[in-house]
Amino acid sequence: MSSVRIELESDGILQLVLDKPGASANLMDQAFAEDLATTVKAIETMSYTGIILRSAKRTFFAGGDLGQIAQVTRDGAEPFFNMVESIKASLRVLETGGRPVVACIGGAALGGGWELALACHHRIALDSKGVNVGLPEVTLGLLPGGGGVARTVRIFGLQQALPLLTEGRQFSPVQALETGLVHQLAQSEQGMLQLAREYIQAHPKAAQPWDEKGYRLPGGNPGSPKVAQMLALAPAMLRKKTKGVMPAPEAILCAMVEGAQVDFDTACRIESRYFVQLVCSQQAKNLINTFWFELNAIKGGAGRPPEFAPSRVTRVGVLGAGMMGAGIAYAAASREMEVVLKDISLELAHKGKAYSEGRMAKRVERGRSSEAQARQLLERIRPTESVADLVGCELVIEAVFENRSLKAQVTREAEAVLADHALMASNTSTLPITGLAQASTRPENFIGLHFFSPVDKMPLVEIICGQQTSPESLARAYDFVLQLGKTPIVVNDSRGFFTSRVFATFTNEGIAMLAEGVAPAAIENAAWLAGFPVGPLAVSDEVSLTLMEKIRNQTEADLAEEGITAPPRESDPVIDRMLELERAGKAVGQGFYDYPQGKKKRLWSGLGGHFPQAEVQPDVQQLKDRLLFIMAVETARCLEEGVLGHRRDADVGSIFGIGFPAWSGGAIQFIDHLGAAAFVARADELADNHGERFRVPDGLRARATKGQGY
Known part of the structure; x- marks a missing residue:
């Protein structure tokens, strides 16, 4: 025919x-x-x-x-x-x-x-x-x-x-x-x-x-x-x-x-x-594999337990009306869900709703929404200071500060008024879900939903399953992320999960280069030339060095409880010195960059005085390789350790969540297109010259020996 x-x-x-x-x-x-x-x-x-x-x-x-x-x-x-x-x-x-x-x-x-x-x-x-x-x-x-x-x-x-x-x-x-x-x-x-x-x-x-x-x-x-x-x-x-x-x-x-x-x-x-x-070309094959085959598989439910019927959320609660909570509320209301936006005071809750008001005002101004559509969306967001207003929510997302005791407190308060089948989720970016679920009376209904900032623009959501999270909870969370119009990747519980863990290697490597005497402009330009959307010093300013220090301190404290001493990172002395100088990042107007009012940011001229530059600078390819390989090696570790269950989550997550260069098709596709043997050989060179953090996991080395990829 x-x-x-x-x-x-x-x-x-x-x-x-x-x-x-x-x-x-x-x-x-x-x-x-x-x-x-x-x-x-x-x-x-x-x-x-x-x-x-x-x-x-x-x-x-x-x-x-x-x-x-x-x-x-x-x-x-x-x-x-x-x-x-x-x-x-x-x-x-x-x-x-x-x-x-x-x-x-x-x-x-x-x-x-x-x-x-x-x-x-x-x-x-x-x-x-x-x-x-x-x-x-x-x-x-x-x-x-x-x-x-x-x-x-x-x-x-x-x-x-x-x-x-x-x-x-x-x-x-x-x-x-x-x-x-x-x-x-x-x-x-x-x-x-x-x-x-x-x-x-x-x-x-x-x-x-x-x-x-x-x-x-x-x-x-x-x-x-x-x-x-x-x-x-x-x-x-x-x-x-x-x-x-x-x-x-x-x-x-x-x-x-x-x-x-x-x-x-x-x-x-x-x-x-x-x-x-x-x-x-290799670039086309990389992009087709990730942005067509792998992405469509994810959107088709490849990571979702298939034995459960599709579900939809009609009423969602958001705890914490800060930047992340306000963004999540807007995303959910945009998809016609009723949202209860709770904070410790009604004033703060209304402040969180104001984010949605601002977003819709811009849409109306640009002709992308009508006044009626804006009004309908805003009516779906209910600011409150009362936990009782969470009654009837099928899903509650905790988006408070990265503090274990605070998260435990709001989890207990919310669960006290929720139905037994309600799903409880944490938007934590680093704290293990299994540990946070200890505050829950229904840990099988507890799951991680890690959104990225700004929520309304970033397409990825990292779904993290704790040790007791049920397959049904995973299926419902997966459906919710798709309902938001976002892309879910499924990750098993570990410190930093996948995206935060791998992203930290990028910022650490860039700051380590600065400590070694590499010119700051060379670091940032190498990242740009490799295809990263922003350099490691600039993105560290965006995250804030204060937050990076808090995450480090929390990690050290958690590991100490387990009798483990956290290994020092190459970036730690630089971060400590920058904080001593009160240069914590963009939020305070000064970090690795200066942020003059009304002008473009520029690298701080004083960096050279505190972190002297070496007389002989490495070539740009060396710097590009360090940034690309450190993230790819850590992604391979996540696969080998079972933090990731499938390479598609690694590829899509690394591009959509943490800015791995799109031309590569993602961190695992990057390994495969180089060839495992060539990748391992180059990683070994980097390990010999810059440290054991570049040494690949045994599983990848065995694949390279057999001529196999992922």
């Missing part, structure tokens, strides 16, 4: 129905390329007035077959290139046939699916929540390879096309209409088809603008003064975003500019060459 079905209507209109046999979505693969070529050949012998392109699936078209793309190597580049060119040739026949071709978009049309729509003369979208369009290929290390670059540039011009192609943004139907991506919206499937028929009847002959005589590129060609000025700055702007480790945006810019200087068919061939080059 063909994945493209031909239906000729009595009025002479052809419907090409996209319907891949035995699949839930249409894919742009080898079979589709062959079916489309056969369909186009058949159409050339038929008499028709126009073509409607639509889908029989819930989505319009899912895009390229990422499973196939992930397997393409340089050895297989030529047949893959030929397949891509075959699809483009078929689309080219359709759009140059002289008769109108209309895309009826009744579901998501992303990537290759949107490229099919761009090849049509007219695009109509169903005005429905499930419809979104765009070219997100760049987020997977790719570029639009089905004519998307060439057509977008010719529709919008170079300047307007650049963000459409390099930012990977997805558009709702209304946004697509406003942007000019679609020409009309319809309120129903039948209405969409009727609009398509009307367009065909009104435009018996149709051609793309670039196929018309006298066509000029909107906004000017690359040599025109205004465009030339933009193009002179564009590479630097992209490099600032990509840090030189994400080749896709730069390849897109090259394909755009080169393609704008030649005829359309040559532009498409240039695009194909850049596309195949990216498909064969």
